[in-house]
Amino acid sequence: MISRDTNFVVRGSSAFAWMTTEDAARLAGNGEKRPIALLPTGAVEQHGPHLPMGLDIWLASAVAAAAAAGENGIRVCEPFAYGSSAHHRAFAGTMSLSPQTFIAVLVDLCSCLWQDGFLPVIINGHGGNRAAIQVAITTLGSQGVVSAGFSYFDLIADVAARVLPDHAGGTGHACALETSLMMHVLPASVRQNLIPDGATPPSWPDPHLYAGPAVSVWRPFEAIRENGVIGTPSEASAEAGEQLFVEAVRRSRQTILKIQSEYGQRSIA
Template identity: 35%
Template sequence: MSAEIRMERMTSPEIGAAIEAGVTTVVVAAGAVEQHGPHLPLFMDAEHGDRLAVEIARRLGGALVAPTIRVGWSAHHMAFPGTVTLERETFLAVCRDYCSSLAHHGFRRVCFVPSHGGNFAPLAEARDAFNEAAGPGCSVDVYADLAEVIGVWRRVAEGEAGLGARVGGHADIAETSIMMAMHDGIVREELAECGRLTTPEEEPELIRRVLNDGFASVTPNGILGDARGATARLGEKMIAALSDRMAAHFAR
């Protein structure tokens, strides 16, 4: 059986053999192609989803990784050039079709991993519809705790560098560090700057404003938090910590 776990890099017979051998869990990342401030490329969330899905599947064992859903629901970022969004209903229809396709081939568990903040709530709300699409022989689970993601990043940033206050959840020290860990030289480090600083107490109201009025209404440069101080080492620590937490959710 192939050592590769990313389905799009495998052949159809290899996937069939894996399912026959009992590899019946599949991890699906749901990312975005959207603005990430003046210093990060638009594929931040899609690339992060690729990495998280592989890390989570390895931790779970007996799991493959489906192709990442690279474009998500990003309507609230459309004030910034380059952002590509699906309508919420279109995004969820794509996710439902993933579930029915994967269940058809014999997968018995589908684990959705949102790597873009705007995808968390829609995926959580559609969990029942996903399970209906998958049918009785397959269960669908969604990691849906966006606040926990930001909390993991804050703990790592504070513990490793004393910079937890710079985590705000978008194009901040966390996402900048993660991109530096994934791709050397792609971050425009000289353009990394401070954006809208937040506290955990402010986040629910801020998220409501972002979704209702758009991202530009709360942060003109597209950053929530502060991107300065990012390092690849910090990014690797954040990827590992978040992968551990998400895998623990699906392992329960």
Template identity: 35%
Template sequence: MASRPGLADHSWTALPPSPCVLVPLGSTEQHGPHLPLHTDTTIATAVAEAAAARLRRARPDLNVLVAPAVAYGASGEHQGFPGTASIGAEALRFLLVELVRSLSGWAGRTVIVNGHGGNLRPLAAAVAHLRQEGHDVAWTPCETGDAAGTDSHAGHAETSLMLHLAPELVNMSRAEPGVSAPLAELMPGLVARGVAGVSPSGVLGDPTAASAEYGRHLLDRMAADVAGRAGHGRADGSGCLLRAEEAAWRT
């Protein structure tokens, strides 16, 4: 998927003044027997790059750069599976605080594009702390539109996205239905026993009908959501960028 050079592709003398920097935040953790460990990071990066392209088209005067992804997150709930590489909530919070403090020395706004649900609490805490310090920072989720919470991990949406983004890394012969109960119903078990205690395969959802075409459509929708949130810039108390209709309602 073609995109403009990212932040790290530039020399320091080639950087535009006060750019808006999008930072993809992912994880390194199991995504069932059929998806790679970097699934969250790959999706967050793709959403950030596509959102950046949308922002440049809508606002030619706005300098937007995508930073290298943060590939480690708070993934303790997946510790029962080999391959998990989690730095924990407190280390993630500290990492994000120090990263944004550094970026704020030369960037305009920093927007963290989050691709892993386990990062939410340390991310919100870090951004709230940074905003109190006066930094221009916010965050946004990569939402797939699963309001019921029945497709929350390595299911139809994430598998479709990876079939679109990196089909050579998806093994559909090993894809199998996991637990499809609503996430709210599963949460007590997830907290007590982790994902392995709820779903031995690590899948929360059903990936078997996933398709690259749906993944392309979903990526476009997710990028439009992130670009729309970043475009108007209004955030809630945790620093989460609001959708345009939410921002208007709160005005």
């Protein structure tokens, strides 16, 4: 069984920051392939009445730590906790960066990693970061820095379809998917007595996670549903969370290793 990192601190051989500067230089200079530096991104924002605000960065960090375990060529950086979350600012405690600030920080961090011989890979846990991460990667590429990024939840849409009763209309934000994952990874954080009933009111374009609307819009989440929840968290279960987490880790590891072998090494000077 894949272990869970309930402290959300990566220690030992998988941790980038656990290395000394001499360790980092030695790892980066050892072998033909650049080692991967995984950078978890997420958010600190509202997740309804039943989930903690740290969910996005905690889950991204937990997936990253488990995906890197036992892989000598992968290190997990300290998480970049704050994301682009202005659409949640009506809810107390949400901490948001502007897209421009988020992009600028990502570009600076990934540039440092590249200059020191690492291949930066962003592993994301917040849907609101997707577009900004694409811009950051494009900006880095124009500067000669090779980087890559993905959202772990985009890799498990078929698993969600299999283990959740309504993955299409029930998965979005503080939903059955995220609630199930937290029931598995950090069960004490889920306020089960506060899980709301019901589903998302009809809304266009479809706001659910796997809807893939052709039209891009921006809207505050309180305009969609007063509690900020998109989906059906009452359908969550720890059993579903375990299956989702195991596959998120397995597929993330596969993706990272493929990036390292098939993409990033081709542009090394």
